[in-house]
Amino acid sequence: MNNREVDITCDLMIIGTGMAGMAAALFAAERNIKTVQAGQAGQLGFASGLIDVLGVHPASGAQIVDNPWQGISRLRREQPDHPYARMEIPEIQTAVQAVLTFLEKSGYPHISHVEKNMHMITPAGTIKPTYALPHTMAKGPAARAEQKPCLLVDFKGFKGFSGRQITESLADSWPGLRPVRIGFPGTSGELYTERMARALEAPANRRKLVDAVLPLLGDAQIVAFPAVLGISRTLEVTDDLEAGLGVPVFEIPTMLPAATGLRLREKFEHQLRAMGIQPFFQHAVSDVAASADRGWIFTVENQAGCRRIAARAAILCSGRFFGQGLHADRGGIRETIFDLPVVQPTGRAAWHHKDLLHPEGHPVNQAGLAVDDSFRPVDNQGRAIRNDLFTAGSILAHQDWMRQKCGSGLAIATAYRAVNACRDFLALGQTPYL
Amino acid sequence: MQTQVLIIGAGVTGTGLARDLALRGVSCVVVEKRDINAGASGGNHGLLHSGARYIVSDPAAARECHRENRLLKSMAPHCIEQTGGIFVAVTGDDEKYAADFPERCRQCEIPVRTLDTDEVRQMEPALASELIAAFEVDDAAIDPFKLSLDNIAHARQQGCRLLRYSRVTGFDITNSRIRHTKVLDELTGQTRHIEAEVVVNAAGAWAGIIAELAGAQIRMHYSKGSLLVTQSRIARRVVNRLRMPTDGDILVPGGTVSILGTSSCRVDSPDKIYPEIPEIDAIIDEGSAMIPELATTRYIRAYCGVRPLPADNRGKDENADDRCVSRGYELIEHARQPEKIENLITITGGKLTTYRLMAEKTADRVCRRLGIQEPCRTRSEPLPDTVDARWTEPGLAPDTWLRKSNSDDVLLCECEMVPESIVTEIVEGIRGQDGRPDLKAIGLRSRIGKGPCQGTFCSQRLAAFLYDQGHLENREGIDELRAFLRERWRGQQPLLWNRSLARAELLEAMHCGLFSIEL
Ligand SMILES: Cc1cc2nc3c(=O)[nH]c(=O)nc-3n(C[C@H](O)[C@H](O)[C@H](O)COP(=O)(O)OP(=O)(O)OC[C@H]3O[C@@H](n4cnc5c(N)ncnc54)[C@H](O)[C@@H]3O)c2cc1C
Ligand SMILES: Cc1cc2nc3c(=O)[nH]c(=O)nc-3n(C[C@H](O)[C@H](O)[C@H](O)COP(=O)(O)OP(=O)(O)OC[C@H]3O[C@@H](n4cnc5c(N)ncnc54)[C@H](O)[C@@H]3O)c2cc1C
Numbered sequence: 001m002n003n004r005e006v007d008i009t010c011d012l013m014i015i016g017t018g019m020a021g022m023a024a025a026l027f028a029a030e031r032n033i034k035t036v037q038a039g040q041a042g043q044l045g046f047a048s049g050l051i052d053v054l055g056v057h058p059a060s061g062a063q064i065v066d067n068p069w070q071g072i073s074r075l076r077r078e079q080p081d082h083p084y085a086r087m088e089i090p091e092i093q094t095a096v097q098a099v100l101t102f103l104e105k106s107g108y109p110h111i112s113h114v115e116k117n118m119h120m121i122t123p124a125g126t127i128k129p130t131y132a133l134p135h136t137m138a139k140g141p142a143a144r145a146e147q148k149p150c151l152l153v154d155f156k157g158f159k160g161f162s163g164r165q166i167t168e169s170l171a172d173s174w175p176g177l178r179p180v181r182i183g184f185p186g187t188s189g190e191l192y193t194e195r196m197a198r199a200l201e202a203p204a205n206r207r208k209l210v211d212a213v214l215p216l217l218g219d220a221q222i223v224a225f226p227a228v229l230g231i232s233r234t235l236e237v238t239d240d241l242e243a244g245l246g247v248p249v250f251e252i253p254t255m256l257p258a259a260t261g262l263r264l265r266e267k268f269e270h271q272l273r274a275m276g277i278q279p280f281f282q283h284a285v286s287d288v289a290a291s292a293d294r295g296w297i298f299t300v301e302n303q304a305g306c307r308r309i310a311a312r313a314a315i316l317c318s319g320r321f322f323g324q325g326l327h328a329d330r331g332g333i334r335e336t337i338f339d340l341p342v343v344q345p346t347g348r349a350a351w352h353h354k355d356l357l358h359p360e361g362h363p364v365n366q367a368g369l370a371v372d373d374s375f376r377p378v379d380n381q382g383r384a385i386r387n388d389l390f391t392a393g394s395i396l397a398h399q400d401w402m403r404q405k406c407g408s409g410l411a412i413a414t415a416y417r418a419v420n421a422c423r424d425f426l427a428l429g430q431t432p433y434l
Numbered sequence: 435m436q437t438q439v440l441i442i443g444a445g446v447t448g449t450g451l452a453r454d455l456a457l458r459g460v461s462c463v464v465v466e467k468r469d470i471n472a473g474a475s476g477g478n479h480g481l482l483h484s485g486a487r488y489i490v491s492d493p494a495a496a497r498e499c500h501r502e503n504r505l506l507k508s509m510a511p512h513c514i515e516q517t518g519g520i521f522v523a524v525t526g527d528d529e530k531y532a533a534d535f536p537e538r539c540r541q542c543e544i545p546v547r548t549l550d551t552d553e554v555r556q557m558e559p560a561l562a563s564e565l566i567a568a569f570e571v572d573d574a575a576i577d578p579f580k581l582s583l584d585n586i587a588h589a590r591q592q593g594c595r596l597l598r599y600s601r602v603t604g605f606d607i608t609n610s611r612i613r614h615t616k617v618l619d620e621l622t623g624q625t626r627h628i629e630a631e632v633v634v635n636a637a638g639a640w641a642g643i644i645a646e647l648a649g650a651q652i653r654m655h656y657s658k659g660s661l662l663v664t665q666s667r668i669a670r671r672v673v674n675r676l677r678m679p680t681d682g683d684i685l686v687p688g689g690t691v692s693i694l695g696t697s698s699c700r701v702d703s704p705d706k707i708y709p710e711i712p713e714i715d716a717i718i719d720e721g722s723a724m725i726p727e728l729a730t731t732r733y734i735r736a737y738c739g740v741r742p743l744p745a746d747n748r749g750k751d752e753n754a755d756d757r758c759v760s761r762g763y764e765l766i767e768h769a770r771q772p773e774k775i776e777n778l779i780t781i782t783g784g785k786l787t788t789y790r791l792m793a794e795k796t797a798d799r800v801c802r803r804l805g806i807q808e809p810c811r812t813r814s815e816p817l818p819d820t821v822d823a824r825w826t827e828p829g830l831a832p833d834t835w836l837r838k839s840n841s842d843d844v845l846l847c848e849c850e851m852v853p854e855s856i857v858t859e860i861v862e863g864i865r866g867q868d869g870r871p872d873l874k875a876i877g878l879r880s881r882i883g884k885g886p887c888q889g890t891f892c893s894q895r896l897a898a899f900l901y902d903q904g905h906l907e908n909r910e911g912i913d914e915l916r917a918f919l920r921e922r923w924r925g926q927q928p929l930l931w932n933r934s935l936a937r938a939e940l941l942e943a944m945h946c947g948l949f950s951i952e953l
Contacts, residue, residue, distance in 0.1 A: 047943065047944075047948065048947075048948045050948075056953065062952065064953065122948060122949045123894065123898070123949075124897070124911065124912060124915060124945075124949040124951060125911060126912060126949050126953070127950070128948065128950040159844050159845075159846060159895045159899070160891065160895040161898060162897075162898035162899070162901045165897060165898050165901035165902075165906070168901060168906070168908055168909070168910075169908070169909050169911055169912060171908060188841065189841030189842055189844070190841065190845075253948065255891065255894055255895075256891075256940075256944060320939060321935045321936040321939045322936045322937075322940050322943070324936070327932070328931045328932065329931050330715065330931050347711075348711050348715075348931065349710070349712065351930065352927050352930060352938075353927075354708055354924070354927060355923075356919055356920050356927075356942075357916060357919075357920065357946075359952070362942075364930075364935075365942070401947065402942050402943055402946045402947040403952065407947060
């Protein structure tokens, strides 16, 4: 293996381009670690574009957390296996803040109340607790709290997003919502989020949108749209609409695939490259070999061909079943790249509850990689398997981000610890084996 | 509310009986605690038996099946796919059973043709290579949803009324007659009293529970069977394992999919039943001995139903396989039973294949009680193909949508290509029957939610559309989403490995991770 030809040599290989992989690449770049990143990211990994830290605890009690940091300190006591329990709260705060600062500098600022979760409206007419919202959505929760008269615009042909559904569902808590349906400027037939969001980057389309909405404004003091207000120039799009309409605007998340996911992906892909990460976006890691002296040799490929990359250390951020970091067959669950041991319920019968919405959450969602305090995958004795292999994000065991509403926060925080541990390893020049 | 006949249960028996009676000019009301085919009629294999499966265990039922098989093929051809069927034995199967098979078929007047093993593998390339015997019979695939929906639609044209979500909770009985039947409206919580000259208990596996409400006793056992739907169709014909009936020994095609089954497990109650994982695994393992591909193919749904087994019919051996119990039906006139209720008749047991015969025999008794002389017309009058049931057929919605190619008619379900216009048509149909067009009812009447996305996307799109059209109000949509996804989940939960597990994760990421519908 070792003598096969290597195309690229680096210190750190990051596998995955979801939130965990991107956050890890950002932290690695900030620490001047020579890094290659490979992954097959669609925008789905970022989905709604909300940055959750901890929205619900305990999940089984469906208890909405008001202050995420107080929530985490309780979680750390009550679920000592949870990945958050391996970290200190200031460290998690620093990590999340670093990503928010990065997004702000990239022209896509986010708003958070630091000590308090925000309550965001969803297209199902429900309310979801979250930590930080993109600036495009930020004015929504306050307008709802103040019961401002609000015009909710949706578009003919944009399925799965009904202003009426949202208005009817929230009638008790926000009687001032008023839905209107208009045609999307310059189109007919079925509408797709990405196309709409890109269309609104053109000033002419924004003008048409303003012209269509102005006559409907009535007493509205704020206007809501589905989350299609631009991709890379959201600040410009929202400023322009607000100037044209004379009132503030905000977005409500859409179903998937969402423009919000695309925005995050574009920002990361663009900026990380500029910060010196060597990217293999849309590439799969198809093979890996470990060597005693040189860390790892990865084979990375896409349709165009394959590359061999030697790295002194690796951070695995390959996600769960949807991200393809984990794979299940009838007999059990395995980790797809290194074949690491996976903590899992015994037997498929114990994977899921018979009720989809069972308050305990499905046990299979807590399956994943067990780690030590350096976020190195461990064996069933709790011993790190290698010194030069770290992991972060949703692949970690003992968490259920979907029920706990902690997806992005967990991805970012664990990536932060993993990168720092990896930096220490690289600085010490240890051997890969313990 | 008054009627000549009240029918309890809208499975294939109840709906078939409604049509039979309606065609004889009898006024009837059908009450159903949930929706059409909520019981065994919606949880079966969809096999129109040639009868060959029962030649040893129940020759009388075998004969009956065969006669009805031929009759239904001419009376309801639009509900049936004339696939033909084969029986195959693999190495290790009982050779004597195989050797006796053709003669026993002939004794039951079931046509059978001996196939050589090369020929059969050419006919069905998916079959295992180690075959030791093969025969061809005239099995077929029947769509039970279309059948029941068409039966009730035809009955309604003759004046019959259907009350869905209406559960029978008790009877007012005086002087050995049911004066009123108490029916709870599950949606409004109100109880109505229905006055009928004759009450027919066609509640399938629940028949014993209904009888008990009237102070009568029918001893019953419940045998649950589970089935698995493959993502694509694996064989052209019905494929049966040539041996005494057991687990995982039949594969029935149904449009673009195949259905593998079944199992037989005793359960204590016909309610709250699930396809269990060990059962599913056993079915797959057995099925793949006959068709190896079944071990690796993708399954999109599992479901189950309960067979009512009249306890008195059972053999002496307490541990005998429930599949050996007669599949013949039970027709009980309670006037002649110890409880002596003049106007209650129970029809239970039997098979989908023989539903028409069961309805005929029951209607004969009902008419005798009512003093009506009209003969049965379902033997000679074809079942009309109605629009109510049109959109349950795989492939029809996409064809229609592609042909019309109207870009304003957006697809609410992209997997099965169901556009707004079809949903509108279904909604109008449900409204026309005084029904509420909820997500589950629309799902039942179309392919929505049955594709690979498992309902992730179409559920919310459908909810949004129903709000837009004014069919949903207030917070109803959230309850609807929960109910629809929970219902879909029942069928997915035992099959979540490989890509299906990834899709289930996406479903939960969107509906819990983002929408927080569990909160
Ligand atoms: C529907 C949905 C809704 C969401 N809503 C929210 C929300 O409201 N709030 C919130 O904070 N977060 C939300 N998220 C995002 C989510 O919480 C986290 O961002 C995510 O779960 C963390 O992901 P990750 O980076 O660990 O894994 P993933 O995002 O799954 O990324 C895994 C990465 O690994 C790559 N990979 C796997 N195997 C290989 C291989 N062999 N070779 C190369 N690459 C490989 C994949 O291609 C992918 O890039 C949502 C996500 C989804 C899908
Ligand atoms: C696993 C399995 C596979 C099968 N495969 C086949 C096959 O391939 N071919 C074949 O010919 N036969 C098959 N059968 C048999 C066939 O499905 C049944 O014989 C047939 O569906 C029975 O129909 P039914 O209308 O009598 O009962 P059901 O369909 O069970 O109808 C009874 C109805 O009564 C309703 N009800 C119950 N209680 C109340 C109440 N209190 N008030 C109002 N309504 C009530 C229920 O909701 C239900 O809808 C199979 C059965 C099972 C279980």
